Amino acid sequence: MEKVAIFADVQNIYYTVKECYQRHFNYNAFWTQATGNRELAAAFAYAIDKGDSKQQGFQQILRNIGFEVKLKPYIQRMDGSAKGDWDVGITLDIIEYAPKVDIIILLSGDGDFDLLINKVRNSYPVATEVYGVPALTAPSLINSADRFIAIEDKLLL
DSSP, rough: OEEEEEEEEEEHHHHHHHHHHHOOOOHHHHHHHHHHHHEEEEEEEEEEEEOOOOHHHHHHHHHTTTTEEEEOOEEEEETTTOOOOOOOHHHHHHHGGGGGSSEEEEEEOGGGGHHHHHHHHHHOEEEEEEEEEEGGHHHHHHSSSSEEEEEEEGOOO
């Protein structure tokens, strides 16, 4: 049985699914698809914590599915811009798990991860799967993965 580790860039998935489909991502359907006939080593959902109750309820749903939810505080800058980025944290966790699993699964369309996916594929005997919204996923990320799985109707609420 293949051993997998899942890394979900919650903000990226939320905004790309919302922009492209005006719907929500179905984490339950994803979980069923990604873990079917596989052994789960770890599953992380990386999110920004604004402290509101609706968001906290969603984070609890992710925990109930089986994710370990990692939170960073939402930072509002003086100029009105906001910061909330998990790229380094996701990268560190993927590098940690790449030698321990057969498949790395990344949920994100962020092209910044193309270097990471290429690095783990070239450094470890691991396959990579990327889930993303086709129209909003960086082509470089799609091309770096062993397998790109389009987020489409069956993975939407």
